Amino acid sequence: xxxxxxxxxxxxxxxxxxxxxxxxxxxxxxxxxxxxxxxxxxxxxxxxxxxxxxxxxxxxxxxxxxxxxxxxxxxxxxxxxxxxxxxxxxxxxxxxxxxxxxxxxxxxxxxxxxxxxxxxxxxxxxxxxxxxxxxxxxxxxxx
Amino acid sequence: xxxxxxxxxxxxxxxxxxxxxxxxxxxxxxxxxxxxxxxxxxxxxxxxxxxxxxxxxxxxxxxxxxxxxxxxxxxxxxxxxxxxxxxxxxxxxxxxxxxxxxxxxxxxxxxxxxxxxxxxxxxxxxxxxxxxxxxxxxxxxxxxxxxxxxxxxxxxxxxxxxxxxxxxxxxxxxxxxxxxxxxxxxxxxxxxxxxxxxxxxxxxxxxxxxxxxxxxxxxxxxxxxxxxxxxxxxxxxxxxxxxxxxxxxxxxxxxxxxxxxxxxxxxxxxxxxxxxxxxxxxxxxxxxxxxxxxxxxxxxxxxxxxxxxxxxxxxxxxxxxxxxxxxxxxxxxxxxxxxxxxxxxxxxxxxxxxxxxxxxxxxxxxxxxxxxxxxxxxxxxxxxxxxxxxxxxxxxxxxxxxxxxxxxxxxxxxxxxxxxxxxxxxxxxxxxxxxx
Numbered sequence: 001x002x003x004x005x006x007x008x009x010x011x012x013x014x015x016x017x018x019x020x021x022x023x024x025x026x027x028x029x030x031x032x033x034x035x036x037x038x039x040x041x042x043x044x045x046x047x048x049x050x051x052x053x054x055x056x057x058x059x060x061x062x063x064x065x066x067x068x069x070x071x072x073x074x075x076x077x078x079x080x081x082x083x084x085x086x087x088x089x090x091x092x093x094x095x096x097x098x099x100x101x102x103x104x105x106x107x108x109x110x111x112x113x114x115x116x117x118x119x120x121x122x123x124x125x126x127x128x129x130x131x132x133x134x135x136x137x138x139x140x141x142x143x
Numbered sequence: 144x145x146x147x148x149x150x151x152x153x154x155x156x157x158x159x160x161x162x163x164x165x166x167x168x169x170x171x172x173x174x175x176x177x178x179x180x181x182x183x184x185x186x187x188x189x190x191x192x193x194x195x196x197x198x199x200x201x202x203x204x205x206x207x208x209x210x211x212x213x214x215x216x217x218x219x220x221x222x223x224x225x226x227x228x229x230x231x232x233x234x235x236x237x238x239x240x241x242x243x244x245x246x247x248x249x250x251x252x253x254x255x256x257x258x259x260x261x262x263x264x265x266x267x268x269x270x271x272x273x274x275x276x277x278x279x280x281x282x283x284x285x286x287x288x289x290x291x292x293x294x295x296x297x298x299x300x301x302x303x304x305x306x307x308x309x310x311x312x313x314x315x316x317x318x319x320x321x322x323x324x325x326x327x328x329x330x331x332x333x334x335x336x337x338x339x340x341x342x343x344x345x346x347x348x349x350x351x352x353x354x355x356x357x358x359x360x361x362x363x364x365x366x367x368x369x370x371x372x373x374x375x376x377x378x379x380x381x382x383x384x385x386x387x388x389x390x391x392x393x394x395x396x397x398x399x400x401x402x403x404x405x406x407x408x409x410x411x412x413x414x415x416x417x418x419x420x421x422x423x424x425x426x427x428x429x430x431x432x433x434x435x436x437x438x439x440x441x442x443x444x445x446x447x448x449x450x451x452x453x454x455x456x457x458x459x460x461x462x463x464x465x466x467x468x469x470x471x472x473x474x475x476x477x478x479x480x481x482x483x484x485x486x487x488x489x490x491x492x493x494x495x496x497x498x499x500x501x502x503x504x505x506x507x508x509x510x511x512x513x514x515x516x517x518x519x520x521x522x523x524x525x526x527x528x529x530x531x532x533x534x535x536x537x538x539x540x541x542x543x544x545x546x547x548x549x550x551x552x553x554x555x556x557x558x559x560x561x562x563x564x565x566x567x568x569x570x571x572x573x574x575x576x577x578x579x
Binding site: 007009010011016037039041042044046060061063064065066067068069070098099114 | 337518520523524525526527528529530533534555556557558559560561
């Protein structure tokens with residue numbers, strides 16, 4: 001029910017992000033959604049992409065500090081209130097959101113969530129009106 | 144294996160007698176050939192005849208790096224220029240470099256000492272041996288080179304730089320031994336991993352590592368990643384170059400070639416000789432050198448001497464690993480800080496690579512200490528995908544540093560590979576205060 005997200009440690013130095021993106025480009029990996037958690041000294045780049053396992057191997061081979069994290073990727077459509085529904089459900093279940101980010105375009109979107117209690121979060125999402133997508137569906141979101 | 148049992152396994156009484164005889168000769172030699180030493184001895188009311196046994200060495204004056212610089216370039220050379228067949232120079236980070244000239248006999252002694260070291264590591268004429276110290280003014284490259292030739296192994300003068308090509312040669316030629324700095328060995332291992340050369344494709348079995356201090360943890364990492372057994376080799380150009388001392392398979396200290404280099408340990412503050420076994424500053428007197436002999440040269444390296452016969456059969460005195468320098472002490476906000484203290488903290492946390500850089504600065508009249516460390520790629524896991532988790536890791540290191548150093552330091556986390564690997568001596572401190 002979860003997908004693999006790339007988590008990448010980046011120094012706050014010009015060129016570090018370019019290096020990562022170039023490696024993914026060379027490998028023909030499509031980035032579907034991304035976010036950066038920034039601090040004064042470094043950033044953490046999170047990427048949902050096609051073929052995350054292969055992307056991970058490519059980055060690792062080039063010496064990048066990269067990890068695969070399990071995240072929920074929830075499909076969104078045009079109905080307002082879907083993110084609110086998920087967040088409320090997690091909140092009522094006393095489940096913490098470690099981070100989340102989303103994108104929405106032409107009536108279709110994705111909500112990426114990492115929760116501190118993955119099992120309980122799974123139950124909440126299953127009971128909701130929403131559904132999680134699998135890695136095999138990811139290319140459809142990039143199309 | 145022992146190259147020269149006659150010398151390496153000599154009885155202690157015979158060794159002392161030989162050292163006493165040679166000391167008298169070398170003092171007489173410099174007295175007549177080097178005005179610097181003659182003036183010093185005369186000022187102390189000493190003549191060569193006052194130096195009869197090795198125990199008389201304590202009467203002699205010390206020589207320092209500053210003396211060598213002040214007498215740049217040839218002031219301390221004892222042999223006539225026509226007898227000098229090679230000149231090396233040490234890296235001069237401040238002031239003049241140190242110039243060392245060698246006679247044909249000196250090069251012979253050096254090769255002999257190097258052959259003793261390599262034989263102790265298990266190198267034979269059947270080895271293909273790569274020398275990856277820098278060739279040039281630095282003594283590492285040519286010094287090791289001559290020793291490998293003396294042993295009769297096939298020497299591959301790889302030098303430093305072009306590490307990818309070197310890695311391929313190691314695989315393709317079936318190179319079995321290598322001499323380089325420990326940090327270069329790690330750099331080589333990384334390069335091999337990057338270009339896809341695996342441990343089972345190479346035949347390296349022996350490593351002669353020196354020219355910079357290293358730790359048991361580094362040794363374990365190098366041995367694991369290159370699949371060889373690593374041995375310490377110690378030396379300094381002012382005395383000779385690599386092979387002043389060398390480890391044996393017992394690996395309990397490095398055997399000093401004390402028929403050529405006489406060691407003492409002194410208190411670096413009072414300059415008093417310390418009893419055998421006590422830690423202090425290492426001092427060497429060259430007993431046979433012709434080109435540029437030195438009397439009681441203060442190495443600034445801190446270590447202790449290990450007495451007693453070694454299980455390997457050698458009788459020569461051993462030196463412990465270098466624990467620091469008597470002159471790399473930093474004073475930060477009035478507190479004495481040794482880079483080795485920071486190193487111990489870095490090495491104690493597996494999340495970081497065994498490399499670091501200290502940056503000292505002065506901001507608003509307050510000294511600052513920044514410790515740059517590198518994340519180890521394999522320890523960067525999903526656990527660390529939030530700033531909170533990374534900051535917690537940084538805080539753990541900062542807390543450890545504060546408890547070890549007694550001052551607070553800023554920890555800067557760098558990406559894998561961001562801290563420069565040195566190909567010669569490691570640069571571990573940048574003190575920006577001096578520039579202002």
